[in-house]
Amino acid sequence: MRIRIVDAFTDRPFAGNPAGVLLLDAFPDDNRLQNVALEVNHAETAFAHPLPSGGEADWALRWFTPVTEVDMCGHATLATAHVLHTTGAHVGAVRFATRSGVLIATPAEDGSITLDFPTAPLTPAEVPDGVAEALGAVPLAAFDTGPRVGDLVLELADEKTVHALRPDHKALAAYSRRGVIATARAENPALGYDFVSRCFFPNVGIDEDPVTGSAHTALAPHWAARLGRTTLTGLQASPRSGRVRTELRGDRTLLTGRAVTVIEGDLLA
Template identity: 80%
Template sequence: MRIRIVDAFTDRPFAGNPAGVLLLDAFPDDDLLQRIALEVNHAETAFTHRLPEGGEADWALRWFTPATEVALCGHATLATAHVLHTTGAHRGPVRFATRSGVLVATPGADGSITLDFPTAPLTPVEAPEGLAAALGAEPLTVLDTGPAVGDLLVELADEKTVRQLAPDHKALAAHSPRGVIATARADDPAGAYAFVSRCFFPNVGIDEDPVTGSAHTALAPFWSERLDRPVLTGLQASPRSGLVRVEPRGDRTLLSGRAVTVIEGELLAW
């Protein structure tokens, strides 16, 4: 069984967010999928198989962290679409049947891929007691992102504060189902990126996720309204770093980025 490691939301190897991608004939039992994801040991491993023609989707898609299956994942969806297109397994827009409904990935003429994802609903909440201490910075604004994403979106004072965060991951785990999205306006919002973010997900086995597509379904409407811009680019300022172009469209958000296949090999235990 072929397995590929793809760096997503980047145009160069060893940046962005790596994901394992496996094209299957059918899904095996969940325990095997989880053990493979643990062996790959990236933020997510994506498993996909072709569906019969004539349905609402072309491929079934599931995502596993090293610890659990998740309901929504942007970078591994981008990585999977990249593999389907570069291997010739699928041409044109691809419709994925997922736990979050049908998600469409459309290749662009410039080599990018655009994902059509559900927009996360944002609800202002009071900052939970202990959040500032766990994060290591005082929140300006805190919003709940709803059950599909499962994070707290926390606005901080400035880009420098986001970049310098060194949170207590164990303490952060008490504050939301998945984790915390920390964000701030870019020092130069008119430059290459309009906002920065970092994502900490201790409850799914990921202390810091390098680049998080699903988080941008919350970041997109938040910053589009704040900056009064319909289309903008965010920088996820993890050590690997990556750029996500976002365009909120009501209850849907378009996420665009590039991907690079870095490793291709054979999964022998199957």
């Protein structure tokens, strides 16, 4: 069984968000999928297999963290599309059948890939008691991303506050189903990004996710409303860092980035 490690939302190795990618003939039992994801031990491992022609999707796709299966994952979808296109397993736009419906990944001539994902509707919320202490900063506002994404978005005062966060991950787990997204407006848009974020997902076994495509389905509408533009670029300011270009199209959000395969080998077990 061939396995690849792909760095997503970056154009260079050892940055962005690494994902395991396995192209299969069919899905084995869930215990095997979970054990492989635990062995890979990245934020997500993606498993995909081709579907019969003539249907609404081309490939079935599932995502697992080291501890659980998840409903949506942007970076591992980007990584899977990258593997399909670079290996010749699929040509052109690919339609994935997933827990979040059919998701489309479209390659461009410049090597980037654009994902078509559902927009996460944001609902203003009260800043929860104790979350400032858990996060290590006082939020200006809080928003619920709804059941599909399952995060609490916290807007902070400025970019440097986001960079400086050293949260209590165990304490943060109490505030949402998946995790907490901290975000702020970019201090200097001339650097090529409009907003920054960091994502903490202790409830799915990821203290800090390096670059989170699914989070940008909530960040895109938030910052589009604040900045008055539907096309923006987000910098996820994790230690590995990565950029996501977003375009808000009503109930859909386009997420564009690049990917690099860094490891390829055989799964022997």
